Amino acid sequence: MGHSRAEKAESRRRILDAAATRIREVGLDGVSVNELMQSANLTHGGFYGHFESRSHLMVAALEQALADGETASAAHTGKRGSITVKSIVNSYLSPAHRDNPATGCAIPTLGGEIGRADPEIRAVMAEQLRRSFKTMEEALGQTGPDAKQFAVAAWSMMVGAMMISRVMADDSEADRVLALARKSVLDLAETYG
Amino acid sequence: MGHSRAEKAESRRRILDAAATRIREVGLDGVSVNELMQSANLTHGGFYGHFESRSHLMVAALEQALADGETASAAHTGKRGSITVKSIVNSYLSPAHRDNPATGCAIPTLGGEIGRADPEIRAVMAEQLRRSFKTMEEALGQTGPDAKQFAVAAWSMMVGAMMISRVMADDSEADRVLALARKSVLDLAETYG
DNA sequence: TGTACATCAGTGAACGCGCGTTCACTGATGTAC
């Protein structure tokens, strides 16, 4: 059980990875320092050697969760061929994404909580939203006000439908919400594209 | 400072009202029993004379918050004349609604949290969603698969856009999200209506 | 109408618990000679 200096960065990474995953499962408020340290095979006291405070970790963890979620999405959509509206929507509004929040997009999971958080935390997610809008405009293959409107509408619908689908207990009802939202985003893409 | 038997129901109502308001401001996890009792001008010990446990209160508070939010919306849209898609959307996606979560719709505020809550809590919101879908179909003045698709798409977009708008720090950016989503819901209504 | 008693809404001290954070320490790693 060594703890060389080179391994410190590795420990930090394990804490941050656990945090980025856990906050998507249980929310920012649902994670304790002790729990994260244990899942990184460390004891709670060492935490402050890696992060200034719990809230500093949360900022970093949210950044990573949002980046992870985007990468996971891009990995699905991007393999062989370019990103299209259809590939984004099919990947995003899939039952697999709904059933695996820990590796998915943090926006439907944490958005409500973050809407009432510190400006610093909100800024992290706001920045991701701007990037997401831009990606959607590029996927539409257009620029201008209509493309912007589509990007905002599509993302609003996707995060809303994902949140709603996760609330629904009945599986077929939850699946139907995803399917109908998917169709509607594509209908909108035709209208604006 | 009397506490007659007739006043007990009044105390319960005050606790429940405070809870229904507060959960929309700070989330289900953000409210403590002690805080609620104080805002009802009572001490914490008396809580269990009114509710079996904190989580029992939360179920009742969520029910009331959802009913309140719907009533508030209907009050705006319904005055003089019937409910239309336009009247719902204009009221829901207004900056006033965004800036007053305590009296507004609980879905964008609490949806993420509730997606990972007990089945009992999820069922309460799922039921409200079904009612909301139905109201939207009626507002569209149609029935059938297209009306259902529109209802799901419109609600997904509205709750998503509200959540996103609350994350945005910049006011004009946040307002623009609402305005663009509003336009898109109305565009969809034309497509399906 | 006036007194004695029962009811019960609300009080506040106490419980065990987990939280974020601090800090004196341990002991393996890396360095100097």
Next chain:
DNA sequence: TGTACATCAGTGAACGCGCGTTCACTGATGTAC
């Protein structure tokens, strides 16, 4: 290459705090006679 020392990642006890919940109690209200 081998020994002495410095560094510092990680440990674990302890802190003050607020949480949900329990419970013996108080005292105003309502009832019986």
